[in-house]
Amino acid sequence: MSTLVFGLAVAGKSTARFLAGRGESLVLADDRVSAENAAFAESLGAELFEGPDAAMMCARRIGDFAMLVPAPGVPESHPIISSAQRAGVEVVSEIELAYRFEQRSGAPRPIVAITGTDGKTTTTLMAAAMLSASGRKAAAVGNTETPWVEVLDEAHDCFAVECSSFRLRFTTQFRAEAATWLNLAPDHLDWHADINAYRASKARIWAAARSADVAVAPIGDELIEQSARSTAARTVTFGLTRGDYRVETGALVGPTGRIVDVGALARSLPHDLTNALAASALVLETNLGTVEGVAAALTRYRHAPHRIQLVGELDGVTYYNDSKATSPHAAQAALTSFDRIVLIAGGKNKGLDLSSMASQPQRMRGVVATGYSAELIAAAFEGVCRVVRAESMEDAVAAARRLAEPGDVVLLSPGCTSYDWYSNYAERGDDFARCVRQLMKGSNE
Numbered sequence: 001m002s003t004l005v006f007g008l009a010v011a012g013k014s015t016a017r018f019l020a021g022r023g024e025s026l027v028l029a030d031d032r033v034s035a036e037n038a039a040f041a042e043s044l045g046a047e048l049f050e051g052p053d054a055a056m057m058c059a060r061r062i063g064d065f066a067m068l069v070p071a072p073g074v075p076e077s078h079p080i081i082s083s084a085q086r087a088g089v090e091v092v093s094e095i096e097l098a099y100r101f102e103q104r105s106g107a108p109r110p111i112v113a114i115t116g117t118d119g120k121t122t123t124t125l126m127a128a129a130m131l132s133a134s135g136r137k138a139a140a141v142g143n144t145e146t147p148w149v150e151v152l153d154e155a156h157d158c159f160a161v162e163c164s165s166f167r168l169r170f171t172t173q174f175r176a177e178a179a180t181w182l183n184l185a186p187d188h189l190d191w192h193a194d195i196n197a198y199r200a201s202k203a204r205i206w207a208a209a210r211s212a213d214v215a216v217a218p219i220g221d222e223l224i225e226q227s228a229r230s231t232a233a234r235t236v237t238f239g240l241t242r243g244d245y246r247v248e249t250g251a252l253v254g255p256t257g258r259i260v261d262v263g264a265l266a267r268s269l270p271h272d273l274t275n276a277l278a279a280s281a282l283v284l285e286t287n288l289g290t291v292e293g294v295a296a297a298l299t300r301y302r303h304a305p306h307r308i309q310l311v312g313e314l315d316g317v318t319y320y321n322d323s324k325a326t327s328p329h330a331a332q333a334a335l336t337s338f339d340r341i342v343l344i345a346g347g348k349n350k351g352l353d354l355s356s357m358a359s360q361p362q363r364m365r366g367v368v369a370t371g372y373s374a375e376l377i378a379a380a381f382e383g384v385c386r387v388v389r390a391e392s393m394e395d396a397v398a399a400a401r402r403l404a405e406p407g408d409v410v411l412l413s414p415g416c417t418s419y420d421w422y423s424n425y426a427e428r429g430d431d432f433a434r435c436v437r438q439l440m441k442g443s444n445e
Contacts, residue, residue: 002027002064006080007071008037011094011147015069018149020044027065029054029080059083067092072143072166075191093170095161098148100173109156112282115163115205116182118330119275122303123182124162126279129301131158134283134293143167158288165201166191175208178282180216181224182275185329189351209233216281218274219243236285238277240270245277252277254284260295266302271333306429308334311436314443316406319436322413323429328356331415335360338409342400344432346370346377347416354380357415361385366403368396372420393421393428397435
């Protein structure tokens with residue numbers, strides 16, 4: 001029997017290459033028609049179904065498939081998922097597939113895993129850096145730029161796995177020596193059936209935990225703490241002022257004492273500190289890293305682009321790119337980091353309530369509403385501050401400059417996805433930075 005890989009973006013193609021390399025019989029499918037997909041399928045000698053009828057065509061053959069591996073972008077409500085479930089065909093995500101092959105290797109390597117609404121990528125990269133600084137050959141995989149299956153054959157000795165709800169939804173055996181669930185807020189309600197389905201997917205990070213494993217939970221979040229303590233794993237907590245891992249007397253500390261001074265970090269916004277504490281707990285509680293390695297990694301760590309990234313300063317106004325903030329909860333981290341803000345927000349909403357973005361009225365100088373969700377953004381900030389609309393990023397930056405006063409921050413923190421004007425959040429952030437630099441250049445001429 002064959003394996004059906006549905007969805008041929010980055011993770012789907014990596015999965016298909018991985019399975020083909022192991023002699024698996026494959027059928028590939030995608031809702032889009034693409035010459036690139038056709039060439040890819042031909043290169044693997046795989047049958048291809050594509051276009052709007054791809055799911056229907058695959059459903060007719062569903063009995064031929066031993067397994068369905070959907071790409072992360074294929075929502076749980078997609079017809080191919082329903083067809084597979086009705087037919088009793090197992091649905092397996094990329095990280096579940098990688099985990100199973102890793103376990104069959106005879107010498108499975110240690111894993112730390114990270115999920116949460118926000119902060120997953122940063123915490124994953126921090127944990128991988130800590131492991132590396134402690135003398136291990138670690139890889140940051142999963143929902144990062146590198147699917148896990150892509151590096152299974154490489155000579156790594158441990159993995160930090162970023163686990164999106166999409167990838168966790170279709171796991172049954174996946175587990176890690178230590179796993180953290182950082183936070184929870186409504187998100188991806190265009191992918192999941194509802195908030196309960198989203199929450200249940202996140203909770204799967206500990207579903208297969210064993211007594212020797214560690215569940216790292218944010219102190220004070222009753223739902224996540226309860227979920228952690230209901231598993232077989234040992235629970236360890238983190239928080240800014242409380243928890244097993246916390247900030248105390250100007251330093252990050254753990255159960256064995258001081259880890260690193262806050263002043264030694266390149267950036268120390270509240271979410272930077274909680275992410276660092278969670279990553280420290282994952283690495284130290286498993287004995288996969290050392291305090292010295294953790295401290296060295298945190299001291300050297302530089303945050304990835306598009307996450308409250310300083311672009312420049314003009315006429316006493318600083319400009320920050322937080323394009324990665326694709327939900328209201330993600331935007332909150334930036335909105336609570338500055339005292340006076342002109343916010344550029346909007347894009348394509350994910351079915352979320354945007355009103356929470358206006359929960360810091362005392363900080364708001366003004367808002368520039370953009371994209372498909374401009375009206376929703378305008379409605380959220382009605383009566384809070386002045387709102388103007390812009391039809392392009394260039395217009396948005398110019399409008400923000402007019403609204404801002406010396407000492408203010410112009411902040412791109414959209415609270416929505418980029419899939420109206422752009423292909424991804426990086427492209428949006430780069431365009432914002434380009435417009436700011438253009439503005440700065442024009443003022444110097």
